[in-house]
Amino acid sequence: MVIDNPIYFKKPDDNFAIQTFDITRIFGKLVAVNGINLNIKKGELFALLGPNGAGKTTIISMLCCLLKPSSGTALVMGHDINKDPYRVKATLGISPQETTLSDHLNPLENLELIGSLHNMKPKVLRERAKKLLETMGLAERAKDQVRKFSGGMKRRLNIAMALINDPPIIILDEPTLGLDPQSRRVVWKYIARLKKDKTILLTTHYLEEADFLADRIGIIDEGKLVALGTSRDLKNDMIDTHTIVIKAWNLTQKTIMEMKAKYEDVQISDGTMTITDRLADFRKIVDYLHAAGTIIRSAYIREPTLDDVFIKITGKELRE
Amino acid sequence: MRFWSLFTRNIKETCRDVMALAFLLAFPLLFMLLFGAAFGGSNSPSYAVGVVDNDQTEVSQGFINNALSEVSVLQVSTYNDTDTALEKLRLGNISSYIVIPQGFGEQVSQLWQSKQGNISLDITYDESNLAVSEQIISIINSVTRSFAGIEIPITINTNPINIESRITNMDFTAPGIIIFGLLIMIPTAGRLMLHDKETHFLHRIMTTPTHPWEFLAGYASSMVIIAIIQIIIFILLGWMFGMDIIGSIWLAFAIFLLAAVCSIGIGMVVASLSKSENQGESLSWLFSMPLAIVSGVWFSIEFLPPYLQTFANLFPYAHAVSAARAVITRGVGMEAVSGDVYFLIGWAVVVFIVGTILFRRTMRS
Ligand SMILES: Nc1ncnc2c1ncn2[C@@H]1O[C@H](COP(=O)(O)OP(=O)(O)OP(=O)(O)O)[C@@H](O)[C@H]1O
Numbered sequence: 001m002v003i004d005n006p007i008y009f010k011k012p013d014d015n016f017a018i019q020t021f022d023i024t025r026i027f028g029k030l031v032a033v034n035g036i037n038l039n040i041k042k043g044e045l046f047a048l049l050g051p052n053g054a055g056k057t058t059i060i061s062m063l064c065c066l067l068k069p070s071s072g073t074a075l076v077m078g079h080d081i082n083k084d085p086y087r088v089k090a091t092l093g094i095s096p097q098e099t100t101l102s103d104h105l106n107p108l109e110n111l112e113l114i115g116s117l118h119n120m121k122p123k124v125l126r127e128r129a130k131k132l133l134e135t136m137g138l139a140e141r142a143k144d145q146v147r148k149f150s151g152g153m154k155r156r157l158n159i160a161m162a163l164i165n166d167p168p169i170i171i172l173d174e175p176t177l178g179l180d181p182q183s184r185r186v187v188w189k190y191i192a193r194l195k196k197d198k199t200i201l202l203t204t205h206y207l208e209e210a211d212f213l214a215d216r217i218g219i220i221d222e223g224k225l226v227a228l229g230t231s232r233d234l235k236n237d238m239i240d241t242h243t244i245v246i247k248a249w250n251l252t253q254k255t256i257m258e259m260k261a262k263y264e265d266v267q268i269s270d271g272t273m274t275i276t277d278r279l280a281d282f283r284k285i286v287d288y289l290h291a292a293g294t295i296i297r298s299a300y301i302r303e304p305t306l307d308d309v310f311i312k313i314t315g316k317e318l319r320e
Numbered sequence: 321m322r323f324w325s326l327f328t329r330n331i332k333e334t335c336r337d338v339m340a341l342a343f344l345l346a347f348p349l350l351f352m353l354l355f356g357a358a359f360g361g362s363n364s365p366s367y368a369v370g371v372v373d374n375d376q377t378e379v380s381q382g383f384i385n386n387a388l389s390e391v392s393v394l395q396v397s398t399y400n401d402t403d404t405a406l407e408k409l410r411l412g413n414i415s416s417y418i419v420i421p422q423g424f425g426e427q428v429s430q431l432w433q434s435k436q437g438n439i440s441l442d443i444t445y446d447e448s449n450l451a452v453s454e455q456i457i458s459i460i461n462s463v464t465r466s467f468a469g470i471e472i473p474i475t476i477n478t479n480p481i482n483i484e485s486r487i488t489n490m491d492f493t494a495p496g497i498i499i500f501g502l503l504i505m506i507p508t509a510g511r512l513m514l515h516d517k518e519t520h521f522l523h524r525i526m527t528t529p530t531h532p533w534e535f536l537a538g539y540a541s542s543m544v545i546i547a548i549i550q551i552i553i554f555i556l557l558g559w560m561f562g563m564d565i566i567g568s569i570w571l572a573f574a575i576f577l578l579a580a581v582c583s584i585g586i587g588m589v590v591a592s593l594s595k596s597e598n599q600g601e602s603l604s605w606l607f608s609m610p611l612a613i614v615s616g617v618w619f620s621i622e623f624l625p626p627y628l629q630t631f632a633n634l635f636p637y638a639h640a641v642s643a644a645r646a647v648i649t650r651g652v653g654m655e656a657v658s659g660d661v662y663f664l665i666g667w668a669v670v671v672f673i674v675g676t677i678l679f680r681r682t683m684r685s
């Protein structure tokens with residue numbers, strides 16, 4: 001069965017840090033990951049975007065050799081996940097989706113445990129651990145047991161633990177989940193700084209996170225890769241669709257009904273009318289409203305966002 | 321190095337978790353105190369035992385007067401015939417009686433000379449009082465063995481019953497209780513591994529290039545430390561309650577430690593098979609309670625039907641109990657218990673190999 005699988009004729013390529021070949025995982029009847037082919041370049045920051053249950057975490061679990069693919073395989077820094085799991089693991093640093101720490105150890109001990117399991121020298125390890133705690137704003141709490149930490153502090157340590165072994169590939173499963181905007185920004189900045197010499201694979205629900213950080217974005221839905229490209233590429237797909245946002249004092253029910261009859265998607269909230277339509281012409285709409293006696297406060301054309309892309313491709317919102 | 325990091329982490333995680341540590345250490349303490357209070361100390365019960373001497377030789381008289389009568393927990397009365405003894409047993413005046421058959425003296429003399437042969441005693445006991453009868457039988461068994469020199473060669477000229485006269489009830493009960501205490505390490509041994517499974521911390525450390533045996537050794541060795549502390553507590557408390565270790569304390573310690581290592585190994589197997597702490601704990605209680613019953617920690621396994629004895633002997637605890645009793649109450653050395661000790665070592669090795677195989681399987685599902 002494995003022999004005549006065409007994936008085995010695909011070539012490994014040195015330029016890629018991660019290559020997946022029709023990687024698939026089935027849980028009972030559920031196809032959680034369905035034949036995904038991905039090539040992530042060395043030094044690239046790749047974001048996997050997808051709604052709950054899309055299969056993001058399952059892909060990551062297969063890449064770090066915790067789950068066996070039902071079929072297909074992947075190469076991580078040239079090592080096959082099915083044949084060489086220990087080599088694969090040695091090239092990875094992982095921050096899992098769920099925060100998991102050793103509760104009765106302090107953050108320094110947590111970091112040093114992971115580091116020494118990666119065979120780091122104690123001296124180097126200690127120094128690096130201290131530096132990371134500094135970066136993540138945890139230095140003052142270095143001697144407290146982590147069970148006494150707040151959720152956000154644990155989350156930051158969770159990320160630091162992916163970085164302690166200074167691996168060539170860093171995998172972050174929803175790294176900023178549960179962080180306040182300020183901490184999120186700190187983490188983003190740090191990830192952006194790492195970007196130059198590391199390959200980073202991250203999953204996220206935050207579109208702005210993917211937009212801000214990622215070189216390329218893959219959108220997955222129901223286990224399938226449905227779109228792939230830079231943020232710009234993906235938005236360009238939407239270029240023929242315009243979103244026009246108009247704020248007005250006195251929108252009448254009659255005007256609204258007329259607009260809804262004319263255009264595909266018209267949303268009203270708090271005196272703001274958002275019109276998304278392929279044929280929407282900004283000037284025509286403004287003129288029409290003006291003639292109808294509407295007093296316009298502001299009117300503009302909005303660039304398409306990843307949100308729009310996402311809804312267009314998958315037909316659903318990212319977050320419920 | 322990796323093993324060491326895991327070991328120190330597990331020790332810290334266990335010792336800083338006050339509740340968990342209290343459970344691990346206070347439970348055996350409480351348990352031993354209860355049993356010590358029940359069986360040990362000055363108010364140890366005494367058993368009324370009858371003797372009918374059909375041999376009437378110097379040796380048999382010596383056995384009655386110097387060996388049996390010197391055992392503090394036995395109150396020996398002699399009767400002229402079995403009918404009288406049976407009547408006394410019926411009336412509840414005695415809880416069992418021993419019949420020394422004709423030729424007993426000759427058999428024993430032969431044993432003293434050639435170290436070969438066999439002796440037989442008839443013991444009639446009250447079946448409705450199993451626990452007491454078992455105590456008496458094991459005491460008499462031990463006294464007789466010592467007297468006949470089956471394990472410790474003794475000559476009649478030196479005081480042969482010297483050693484055994486110190487036997488207290490606690491000497492017989494304690495090894496069984498200690499082994500039971502170590503047997504019930506099965507449910508606790510896998511606690512940390514299951515906790516790490518439930519919190520997914522195990523998954524996290526599995527993303528490092530650590531091998532299955534390193535994980536297993538890390539978990540097991542931290543439990544071995546706990547086991548050593550437990551055994552020290554057990555021996556100290558046993559000693560406080562009047563348990564004398566006649567043989568080598570190190571040999572007794574080694575036997576206890578081997579039993580503990582087997583428990584930890586079984587705990588690792590169960591933890592590798594289970595998905596949650598609850599599941600693991602239920603599974604191991606289900607397994608360890610019946611095992612405790614058939615392993616002779618409460619009463620001698622000679623009371624069990626043969627198929628249950630065979631079953632019990634497949635597991636380490638029956639061997640550990642008999643070896644520990646032999647060392648503690650009869651003072652035998654390694655040569656007498658080597659079979660049991662090697663069995664325990666073999667068992668420990670096999671259970672850890674099985675554990676590693678199972679753990680490896682769960683490492684990647
Ligand atoms: N161990 C498992 N056994 C059975 N089904 C599973 C298992 N792990 C994941 N699944 C299923 O596979 C699908 C994909 O799950 P996955 O965790 O990969 O989603 P995700 O994209 O990470 O979602 P989220 O954004 O919520 O984290 C889900 O339907 C999930 O129920």
Ligand SMILES: [Mg+2]
Binds near residue numbers: 056057058097173
């Ligand atoms: Mg996920």
